[in-house]
Amino acid sequence: xxxxKEILERVGAKEGDxxxxxxxxxxxxxxxxxxxxxxxxxIVTIKLKNGYNIGVEVNRDTEIEILEKGEEKERLKxxxxxxxxxxxxSILGTGGTIACYVDYxxxxxxxAYSADDLAFSAPEIFDVCNVRAxxxxxxxxxxxxxxxxxxxxREIAKEFNGNAxxxxxxxxxxDTMSYTAAALSFMLKNLTGPVVLVGAQRSSDRPSSDAYQNxxxxxxxxxxxDIGEVVVLMHGESSDSYTVIHRGTKVRKMxxxxxxxxxxxxxxxxxxxxxxxxKLLQGYRxxxxxxxxxxxxxxxxxxxxxxxxxxxxxxxxxxxGIVLMGTGLGHVSSRLIPRLKELIDDGxxxxxxxxxxxxxxxxxxxxxxRDLLKIGVxxxxxxxxxxxxxKLMWVLAHATDMEEIKRLMLTNLAGEISERxxxx
Numbered sequence: 001x002x003x004x005k006e007i008l009e010r011v012g013a014k015e016g017d018x019x020x021x022x023x024x025x026x027x028x029x030x031x032x033x034x035x036x037x038x039x040x041x042x043i044v045t046i047k048l049k050n051g052y053n054i055g056v057e058v059n060r061d062t063e064i065e066i067l068e069k070g071e072e073k074e075r076l077k078x079x080x081x082x083x084x085x086x087x088x089x090s091i092l093g094t095g096g097t098i099a100c101y102v103d104y105x106x107x108x109x110x111x112a113y114s115a116d117d118l119a120f121s122a123p124e125i126f127d128v129c130n131v132r133a134x135x136x137x138x139x140x141x142x143x144x145x146x147x148x149x150x151x152x153x154r155e156i157a158k159e160f161n162g163n164a165x166x167x168x169x170x171x172x173x174x175d176t177m178s179y180t181a182a183a184l185s186f187m188l189k190n191l192t193g194p195v196v197l198v199g200a201q202r203s204s205d206r207p208s209s210d211a212y213q214n215x216x217x218x219x220x221x222x223x224x225x226d227i228g229e230v231v232v233l234m235h236g237e238s239s240d241s242y243t244v245i246h247r248g249t250k251v252r253k254m255x256x257x258x259x260x261x262x263x264x265x266x267x268x269x270x271x272x273x274x275x276x277x278x279k280l281l282q283g284y285r286x287x288x289x290x291x292x293x294x295x296x297x298x299x300x301x302x303x304x305x306x307x308x309x310x311x312x313x314x315x316x317x318x319x320x321g322i323v324l325m326g327t328g329l330g331h332v333s334s335r336l337i338p339r340l341k342e343l344i345d346d347g348x349x350x351x352x353x354x355x356x357x358x359x360x361x362x363x364x365x366x367x368x369x370r371d372l373l374k375i376g377v378x379x380x381x382x383x384x385x386x387x388x389x390x391k392l393m394w395v396l397a398h399a400t401d402m403e404e405i406k407r408l409m410l411t412n413l414a415g416e417i418s419e420r421x422x423x424x
Contacts, residue, residue: 002041002176004006007064008032016070019046021056022063028056029067081126087166088130089222090159094137094144094152094172094180122216129223132163141173143182146393149183150296156184160192160292167193167222171215174199174253174261177232181248185230185414189293191285194227197248199234199260217243217273224278228287229415231270233260242274247284249387249416254359265357266382266421285415304389306355307332313339321349321392324377325385330354330361331368333420341375349405351378351392353385360421376402379407391416 001009008209013019013032021028030046033053043055044064058064125131136155137148146416156168172180172300181197188195198218200211230248244262255261264270271280302321311332316322326332330352332340341370344350352372355363360382363369373379380388388409395408410417 003060003062004035004042004044004058007058007062008044011064011066013064013065013066014070017066018068020067021058022044023056023061025060026346028054031070038285061289063169080131082130086129087223088132088163089167089169089219090156090163090165091133091169091171091219092152092155092159093130093133093135093147094139094141094148094170109252122212122219124216124404125219128216128219129166131167131219132159139173141176144173144176144180146183146298146300149180149187150298152180153184153187153294153296156188156195165193167225167227168195169215169218169222169291170195170197172197172199174201174234178251178253178262178384179246179386179390181230181232181251182384182414182416183298183386183394185248185416186391186394187294187296188230189295189362190288190290191228192289192292194222194225195230195248195285196222197230197232201235201257201261213240214243220276221245221271221310222279225280226286227280227284229268229285232262233273235259236272242272244269245271245273245278245280247415249414250384250418252384254385264424265284265384266360267418268422291367295398297397298393300393302389302396304385307336309333316340316343318343318346319348321396322351323380323385323389323392324350324352327353327355328359329365329369330363330379331366334368334371337368337371337375340372340377344376349378349392349396349402351374351380351388351409352381353383353388355385357384357420358423378406380409382421383416387416 015032017032019032028046032046033045033047042058044058045053045055047053074154075301135154159165159168177199184195196218198214200214205317214234230252232246232248233243236242236244238258246262246269250264250267251262252265253261254263268282270279270282270284299320301319303317303319304323305316306325307327313336340350345364352361361379363373363379395405399405399408
């Protein structure tokens with residue numbers, strides 16, 4: 001038994017009780033929260049009076065006393081409504097904290113493992129559509145890998161093909177959501193409805209959480225639009241006035257913590273959702289008829305290399321594919337060119353993106369760029385580096401001839417290349 005459990009059981013403290021923790025001369029008071037699976041075993045989490053949670057690591061010298069017992073209250077269970085006149089969407093959880101039931105009496109946060117739980121998270125969803133909900137896996141988004149993308153693509157196709165849903169919503173951790181969105185954009189073909197990745201910058205137990213609105217608006221987009229591609233939906237500004245629909249291959253998280261961290265890069269967003277109204281702003285792929293197809297072959301031996309002054313030739317690894325994040329229009333030090341040529345001659349595919357994020361690569365302007373083109377480095381137009389990374393994995397799994405690889409990298413397969421770079 002952990003020290004945390006031992007102390008709490010000894011004093012009889014249960015979730016929902018108001019407790020005082022004394023440790024090393026410091027005192028903390030708040031409502032005892034459930035222990036989170038990602039927390040250390042001896043962390044006691046309490047909700048302070050200001051509404052925020054803190055974790056206190058306890059040891060055998062830590063004193064805990066109960067100030068007030070929480071009211072015993074059985075968690076309500078609601079039957080999930082089904083209206084044959086409404087469309088049905090699927091919600092496939094991947095481990096994000098967005099879809100949670102929050103008990104505002106205790107502040108306890110319960111992961112939504114089913115549509116029953118989801119009703120407690122955002123019951124207004126059921127005014128919009130019917131819901132199928134299940135967990136695909138539970139991961140911190142930084143632990144996502146290629147095989148997770150593959151499985152998720154297959155599960156999404158299963159929902160469209162087997163259950164005839166109107167759209168699929170994927171709650172996802174925000175840190176690598178753009179990678180997953182790009183991967184799904186290349187893997188899923190002939191989409192018969194929107195795939196909406198949605199996250200929350202602030203967890204459901206915080207007063208400033210964006211989880212509720214993001215999830216509700218994602219359900220609106222999944223059930224009420226004729227979009228036939230992968231999109232990301234997140235807050236459009238720091239307040240709650242609207243959310244933004246971003247193309248899955250043109251979106252990036254641009255801030256560590258702001259609720260409006262996600263921006264469409266080099267293109268306008270696909271649309272906005274405000275007060276339950278969806279406004280589509282530019283062209284998009286419309287839903288198709290027939291069966292959703294999955295093409296999830298990926299070459300894993302691909303890396304992203306961020307060029308920096310003083311980079312040594314030996315710093316560039318031998319891989320099947322390398323995405324270079326060069327400076328400006330797509331440059332690296334000329335002293336690296338012999339190493340790059342050696343790798344290309346040995347069969348490595350090297351593509352160029354820019355560290356600038358906004359704008360597009362143009363390697364014809366300066367001599368270094370022209371030298372890189374001459375040895376076979378492929379320019380990636382205005383692709384984001386992470387999108388070029390995912391695309392290169394997909395392309396290398398589908399082509400071996402260098403000319404065909406180049407053709408595919410320069411072909412706009414999933415909206416990753418725009419004809420004209422837009423900056424707002």
